[in-house]
Amino acid sequence: MNILLTGGAGFIGRWVAKQLLEDGHNLWIIDDLSNGREANIEEFRQHSRLERFIEGSILDESLLKQLFEEHKFDICYHLGASINVQDSIDDPRTTFNNDTIGTFHVLEQARKHNVKVVFMSTCMVYDRCTEESGIAEHHPIKPASPYAGAKIAAENMVLSYYHAYGLPTVVIRPFNTYGPFQKTGGEGGVVAIFLKNKLAGKDLNIYGEGTQTRDLLYVADCARFVVEAGYSDKVNGEIVNAGLGRDISVNELAKLVLEGDESRIHHVEHIHPQSEIQKLLCNSSKAFGLLGWKPEVTLEEGIKRTEDWIRVTDLI
Structure with missing residues (x-):
């Protein structure tokens, strides 16, 4: 076509x-x-x-x-x-x-x-x-x-x-x-930003309490x-x-990225709390029913692939 x-x-x-x-x-x-x-x-x-x-x-x-x-x-x-x-x-x-x-x-x-x-x-x-x-x-x-x-x-x-x-x-x-080729700065790329800061030896800043969840x-x-x-x-x-059909809090995501090292996690004032969605969890059953689509890459595997990509592309 x-x-x-x-x-x-x-x-x-x-x-x-x-x-x-x-x-x-x-x-x-x-x-x-x-x-x-x-x-x-x-x-x-x-x-x-x-x-x-x-x-x-x-x-x-x-x-x-x-x-x-x-x-x-x-x-x-x-x-x-x-x-x-x-x-x-x-x-x-x-x-x-x-x-x-x-x-x-x-x-x-x-x-x-x-x-x-x-x-x-x-x-x-x-x-x-x-x-x-x-x-x-x-x-x-x-x-x-x-x-x-x-x-x-x-x-x-x-x-x-x-x-x-x-x-x-x-x-x-x-x-x-999220994944390779996502920008490692700016909004929307929380995984990429966290991974870049991890690899650069920097702390991870979380907006608000970090209890908000995302389906990645x-x-x-x-x-x-x-x-x-x-x-x-x-x-x-x-x-x-x-x-993915699985949500994770931003706090738990930071821990996952840092492999449990909570000492590098800090909370900062939210830049737009009025537009925050506290819980995001996707139901993809319609996509499966109509298209036969379902996700194949786990969060852990996806984070590993993204971290490997950031490391080799020298974005840190």
């Missing part, structure tokens, strides 16, 4: 690109490099199926129009977005433009050319987990940050194009994804889920979660 991948030079985008190329598709990647890095896709530069990398924005309607007209895409995996919660609080306009308006521009081109859209949303749209079985897709949402609000708005547009126009679309909500999904498992959502018609018009 001919496939367009937005945000393909980002952390998850890089792994999705790898999977799509391995599956034999012709791939076009667009990324404005505001969060992604060309180095993430350097190893694919000479791949015979990587048709083109475009440094450009999904806010550039003329660029999108040209791409969709010229290349007859079968699927658009739409991962391009602003992803930082604190940035969205500080500058909601940029996040809204990228995540909501940008998604609208992608949808309009997809509608004109009948291209399936796989929309990458986030677990941050959910309210805290209250059930032992975890958060399923019908769980209440809560836009606790402009980032979550922008994603929910975009989700509704994506699903409206399915219902109004019959356009094949799917909203996917992966939980907290290894990036190769996440990419497999993203790609499969594009291949299957069973998920068209649906919202689908993906996670």
